[in-house]
Amino acid sequence: MNLISQQNRADLKRRFRKELKRDVTLKFFTTTTSSALVLPGRECPTCPQAQELLEVTTGLSPKLHLETYDYFSDIEERDRCGVERIPAIVLETERGGIMKYYGVPAGYEFALLVQDIITLSRKVSPLMVPTRRSLRTVNRPVHIQVFVTPD
Numbered sequence: 001m002n003l004i005s006q007q008n009r010a011d012l013k014r015r016f017r018k019e020l021k022r023d024v025t026l027k028f029f030t031t032t033t034s035s036a037l038v039l040p041g042r043e044c045p046t047c048p049q050a051q052e053l054l055e056v057t058t059g060l061s062p063k064l065h066l067e068t069y070d071y072f073s074d075i076e077e078r079d080r081c082g083v084e085r086i087p088a089i090v091l092e093t094e095r096g097g098i099m100k101y102y103g104v105p106a107g108y109e110f111a112l113l114v115q116d117i118i119t120l121s122r123k124v125s126p127l128m129v130p131t132r133r134s135l136r137t138v139n140r141p142v143h144i145q146v147f148v149t150p151d
Contacts, residue, residue, distance in 0.1 A: 003053050003106070009060060012114065016061035020121040022093055025065045028054050029078060029088040032070040050087040050104040057114075063121065089113075093120050109148050 004012070030047040051068070058064040069077050071086045081090045082100070089101040097120045105113040119125070125132055 003049070004056050009056065012057070013060045015114075015118075016063065019118045020061055020063040022095070022121045022123065023063045023065060024117050024121050025067060025092045026054055026058055026117075027067045027069060027077070027081060027090040027092065029069050029071045029074075029081075029083045029086050029090070031072060031086060032068075044086045046104045047087045049106070050089070053104065053106065053110070054089065064117065091116060091120055093123070095123065097123065112148070 028051060030051060031044045054066050058066040071078055071083065071088070081088075081098075083090065085102055087103060089105065091097075091099040091101075099116050099120065101109075101113065103109075115126075127135070
């Protein structure tokens with residue numbers, strides 16, 4: 001599969017070289033079943049596509065690192081990251097910061113993934129200053145979910 005064209009790869013490589021400041025780890029949770037026998041409830045038809053997309057993306061910069069985990073056997077890491085289903089992508093930096101994606105970040109979602117990687121790497125929020133000030137007043141954990149559809 002050629003999920004990212006050669007031109008887009010070159011553009012992304014330049015953008016990452018220019019904009020990434022700190023390393024970002026992309027933790028990919030999948031199923032690593034290697035046999036033809038798949039147990040019901042453990043299938044993941046989109047995992048191979050998501051993995052290929054992440055392998056290509058992380059190969060474009062030395063500041064991007066891919067770690068692959070089996071959802072069903074790497075339970076400690078799965079629970080630490082709060083992953084509830086697959087495919088899942090957890091973005092982390094050395095100094096904290098975490099974002100989680102479920103599904104394949106293709107199409108418009110891929111552009112958002114790239115922007116989030118850059119945002120985490122730069123450790124500067126793209127939010128407006130008044131919004132950041134308001135968020136500083138939040139003094140309890142908040143769970144935010146964003147749902148994206150082509151529509």
